[in-house]
Amino acid sequence: MENQLIQIYLFVCQIYDTCSDTCFQRMSNNNEPLFTDQELIAIWFFAHLNGLSQKKQMHTFIKNYWSAWFPRFPAYQTFVHRLNLLEPSFQTFGKVLLKSLNPQPEAGIDRIVDSLPVMLAQHGHSYSARVAREVANAGFCAAKKTRFHGVRLHCLAAGQIGRLPKPVHLWLREASAHDSKALENQQLQLPNVTLFGDLAYPTRQIIAFLREQNTKLVTPVKKPKGKELSETQRHYNRLVSKFRQPIESLFNWIIEKTNIQRASKVRSTAALLIHCWGKLAFAFFLLVFYY
Secondary structure (H helix, E strand, C coil): CHHHHHHHHHHHHHHHHHHHHHCCCCCCCCCCCCCCHHHHHHHHHHHHHCCCCCHHHHHHHHHHHCHHHCCCCCCHHHHHHHHCCCHHHHHHHHHHHHHHHCCCCCCCCCEEEEEEEEEEEECCHHHHCCCCCCCCEEEEECCCCEEEEEEEEEEEEECCCCCCCEEEEEEEEECCCCHHHHHHHHCCCCCCCEEECCCCCCCHHHHHHHHHCCCEEECCCCCCCCCCCCHHHHHHHHHHHHHHHHHHHHHHHHHHHHCCCECCCCCCHHHHHHHHHHHHHHHHHHHHHCC
16 A cells, blocks of 8 residues: 555646646745645545545545554644645546546547536425535436525536447536536537537537537437327337447446545535545556556
């Protein structure tokens, strides 16, 4: 485990050395703290790699077993406060790792788009939830038939035969934002590909925008009101579902490795953003170095 921690720390320092301008910038007199941001991020990756996804678990783990390696390790409140400042840094790490997964855009490879709810509160609690109201609100997850308060993680991924799809572009929107609006607002460039999505995406605006890029949108056939789908239509929907399944597998893998979907312990907007971008950065770290 010592070698693992050393390798993670060296990786973190390398990113800071090359991308420091887009990481969190300290403008105060305490711009060089004794316990560094590099150590914080290394602890985040190291703890997640050892199955610890909550900040309290991370702090206890380092304090009890690795304190000799971090002689300036702060108290829990300071540890949490410092982590919650590092959204720009985790976004930088995510971008660097994502670029490693996708060094060059691949034309002609199928794309898949979908969203994953990140839930601060569920069911009846979602009506009274007030956490992170600057970026989160109440919405409904049709797949889980659940009302929740939180955000949606939207992902555009490139298909790979026999493997998890590669994330190409990710963004966050409030829970109430419809998937079609979230995709429209991104104005993604998707020339000459086939894009697979669910019934949320085939709007007039999206179809027209994709047609301009010579891109075809493939979605299931919607069941007519008061009627049943034909056998041909059911077979077509099963085929579309088969092509869309990899992104569901990707989401399930991210949830398994990071516990990103459950954010009930988050208590602020900054903590929610760290919860999302920090866990995504770790997921990309796994994809680059362990898969």
